[in-house]
Amino acid sequence: MPDSIQHAQPRLEFIPQRFNPVVLQLTQWLLPFLLRLRLRPWLPAGISRIEVKNAEILAELYQQFQAGKVRFLMAFRHPEVDDPLCMFYLLSRVVPRVARKQGIWLQYPIHSHFIYERGMLLWAGDWLGWFFSHLGGTSIRRGKRLDRLGIQTARDLFANGKMPIAVAPEGATNGHSGIVSPLEPGVAQLGFWCVEDLHKANRSEKVLIVPISIQYSYIEPPWSKLDWLLSKLEADCGLSVQCIDQSDVSNPEEIFYQRLLRLAEHLLTEMENFYRRFYHQNLPEPISIATDKTANPNQVLVARLHRLQDTALKVAEQYFELQPHGNFIDRCRRLEEAGWSYIYRDDIPELNALPRFKRGLADWVAAEADLRMRHMRLVESFVAVTGTYVQEKPTAERFAEIALLIFDTIARITSNKKLPGRPRLGWRQVQMAVGEPISVTEYWSTYQSDRRAARVAVTELTQKLHSALEKLIS
Numbered sequence: 001m002p003d004s005i006q007h008a009q010p011r012l013e014f015i016p017q018r019f020n021p022v023v024l025q026l027t028q029w030l031l032p033f034l035l036r037l038r039l040r041p042w043l044p045a046g047i048s049r050i051e052v053k054n055a056e057i058l059a060e061l062y063q064q065f066q067a068g069k070v071r072f073l074m075a076f077r078h079p080e081v082d083d084p085l086c087m088f089y090l091l092s093r094v095v096p097r098v099a100r101k102q103g104i105w106l107q108y109p110i111h112s113h114f115i116y117e118r119g120m121l122l123w124a125g126d127w128l129g130w131f132f133s134h135l136g137g138t139s140i141r142r143g144k145r146l147d148r149l150g151i152q153t154a155r156d157l158f159a160n161g162k163m164p165i166a167v168a169p170e171g172a173t174n175g176h177s178g179i180v181s182p183l184e185p186g187v188a189q190l191g192f193w194c195v196e197d198l199h200k201a202n203r204s205e206k207v208l209i210v211p212i213s214i215q216y217s218y219i220e221p222p223w224s225k226l227d228w229l230l231s232k233l234e235a236d237c238g239l240s241v242q243c244i245d246q247s248d249v250s251n252p253e254e255i256f257y258q259r260l261l262r263l264a265e266h267l268l269t270e271m272e273n274f275y276r277r278f279y280h281q282n283l284p285e286p287i288s289i290a291t292d293k294t295a296n297p298n299q300v301l302v303a304r305l306h307r308l309q310d311t312a313l314k315v316a317e318q319y320f321e322l323q324p325h326g327n328f329i330d331r332c333r334r335l336e337e338a339g340w341s342y343i344y345r346d347d348i349p350e351l352n353a354l355p356r357f358k359r360g361l362a363d364w365v366a367a368e369a370d371l372r373m374r375h376m377r378l379v380e381s382f383v384a385v386t387g388t389y390v391q392e393k394p395t396a397e398r399f400a401e402i403a404l405l406i407f408d409t410i411a412r413i414t415s416n417k418k419l420p421g422r423p424r425l426g427w428r429q430v431q432m433a434v435g436e437p438i439s440v441t442e443y444w445s446t447y448q449s450d451r452r453a454a455r456v457a458v459t460e461l462t463q464k465l466h467s468a469l470e471k472l473i474s
Helices: 021-037 055-066 083-102 120-124 126-134 148-160 186-200 223-236 252-278 297-320 328-343 356-380 396-414 441-447 451-473
Strands: 047-053 070-076 113-117 137-140 165-167 206-218 428-434
Touching: 021 047, 021 083, 047 083, 055 070, 055 083, 055 206, 055 428, 070 083, 070 148, 070 186, 083 206, 083 428, 120 126, 126 137, 137 148, 148 165, 148 186, 165 186, 186 206, 186 441, 186 451, 206 396, 206 441, 206 451, 223 252, 223 396, 252 297, 252 396, 297 328, 297 356, 328 356, 356 396, 441 451
Parallel strands: 047 428, 070 165, 070 206, 113 137, 113 165
Antiparallel strands: 206 428
């Protein structure tokens, strides 16, 4: 999240890929340090090891790709910001090692182009755009229908690039290793465009999409760090702190679960009152789960959460004059693009050439749009939250995921600066799995029939990819 925006900004320019083997080699050399330190050397936690299942599938696909037999796209899960590092480790370390073991000869480097969201640079910094570009990445404006250059570049790389391409089809992190968010249809569409481009060029390569899962777990359950984090969140919310003595508790799951419920109910109540009083929203007074013993606490809280998310989005949509169509993710994407159009002014060739008065109005609009987008950012953090995620599997990992999402929410509200780095609760390990490739070519005859059939084919392929990713994490 960028600093609070007070001034109109120039348009967000497209950043093309400028792959540089030297940058790749340096990054490969630094990878172990990046995994362990995450660019924060003062934090004693990181990723200690990565395990991969079925990496031989990728080794064989790279061999076929280099022989001109296939084109493929790697569709990887995106639960955390560390996912690109894990993908980089998979391609630079695991696949070459497995290829050697299997007696598969591959040309180096074993790498990929990738698509990243242009908005990442707003909170990470322009240096990341240079870095991604020289690693072979190409930018795209998420939710922008007219980002023709970004779309065309990605399409060309898929069909003609010297390396495969990697995309996170969920479009954004959801903070849950155990839940796959609804997928963007863009990955399936890119696959069909690739088939179309190959047909036009009289090329016979088969087009594939390869699902890849990424899941995180702690080497040791960080119950003491979780206790510290929940105590901090309780204090930030003005609740009495309920820290516990881990040495005296044999079953901490129930205690942490009740603390999470209490914290969630308090935050929901505060936010409901906020929207009821200051945005004049008609939200019913909730029944406390502490007093209503017949109610299912999870169902009550999730119903209130979804109602609050809908309310927050409506507040922003009313300002930008958008209709509330689609699911929460769809609505967030439209709001993001609407807000950026008010802040990053494509319609003004040179901001500095504006008269002082007009520039002041442009700044006013930008600052107001930034404030309205904050409603959307709150919703965005919780699009994957369900009422049973922790209850059905009360692991330290799932407690940590929800607690960290709450941390993000409080930080968004209390800080006008960049979000503080998340607390690191302990050393983590990563489990990755490569799924069976999905043939886009097999859907081609249906896709090319007519426009309606094309939409159906994109939907079916997207659903098949979603099911494959869910199967890999189950």
